[in-house]
Amino acid sequence: MSYQTALFDLDGTLLDTIEDLKDAVNHELAEEGDPPRSLEEITRFVGNGLRNLMLRSLPDGRSEEEIDRRTASMKAYYSAHSRVKTRPYPGMAKLLRELRAAGVAVAVVSNKADSVVKDLCEGYFPGGVDAAVGEIAGLPRKPAPDTVELALRQMGRGKEGAVYIGDSEVDVATARNAGLPCLSVTWGFRPRSVLEEAGAAVLIDTAAELRQAILGED
Numbered sequence: 001m002s003y004q005t006a007l008f009d010l011d012g013t014l015l016d017t018i019e020d021l022k023d024a025v026n027h028e029l030a031e032e033g034d035p036p037r038s039l040e041e042i043t044r045f046v047g048n049g050l051r052n053l054m055l056r057s058l059p060d061g062r063s064e065e066e067i068d069r070r071t072a073s074m075k076a077y078y079s080a081h082s083r084v085k086t087r088p089y090p091g092m093a094k095l096l097r098e099l100r101a102a103g104v105a106v107a108v109v110s111n112k113a114d115s116v117v118k119d120l121c122e123g124y125f126p127g128g129v130d131a132a133v134g135e136i137a138g139l140p141r142k143p144a145p146d147t148v149e150l151a152l153r154q155m156g157r158g159k160e161g162a163v164y165i166g167d168s169e170v171d172v173a174t175a176r177n178a179g180l181p182c183l184s185v186t187w188g189f190r191p192r193s194v195l196e197e198a199g200a201a202v203l204i205d206t207a208a209e210l211r212q213a214i215l216g217e218d
Helices: 019-030 039-045 049-057 064-080 092-101 114-124 146-155 169-178 193-198 207-215
Strands: 003-007 107-112 131-135 162-167 182-183
Touching: 019 039, 019 049, 019 064, 039 049, 039 162, 049 064, 049 107, 064 114, 092 107, 092 207, 107 114, 107 146, 107 182, 114 131, 114 169, 146 169, 162 169, 162 207, 169 182, 169 193
Parallel strands: 003 107, 003 162, 107 131, 162 182
Antiparallel strands: none
């Protein structure tokens, strides 16, 4: 089948952001003498928003006040350095252009700050998305369906004919909670085994396969 609306996760799906995230976390850790985290650790920690990333990266036993303060500091650094090492995954910028040319509405839904999501989309996919939604105060983040539903409203689209695309167990749960089919890409931040354990129904290995899955074309 083909879809008329495609909602994409950002980190690990459209953009390889992990090096810039690691640098932002380690910059904050170094500021107060905490040990740095490895790329493998940061990759394992991402997926549930920047506060949870900072919480998982800090040594145990830190107060909620410290976690909030240092998350805010890390976010500020990341906002200013989010496009240093980040790159689109192969074929994804072209895919977004092709989808929109085919009449598919395209949205990005992420758990990172809304302003950063919009900045990254404009920087790497200028004019390539119809809606970009990140973490917004008062709105539950993924895997809750709220930000997906907000993106659909912003595009004037319903759930019929829509599909959600992501790279993690959080995305599988997000699609399930939103009542949408899910396409799980294997080039992101989670191994294939984690996606399978989370119940991923369709695994996608390349941008070309993703194009075919969305447009229903050979």
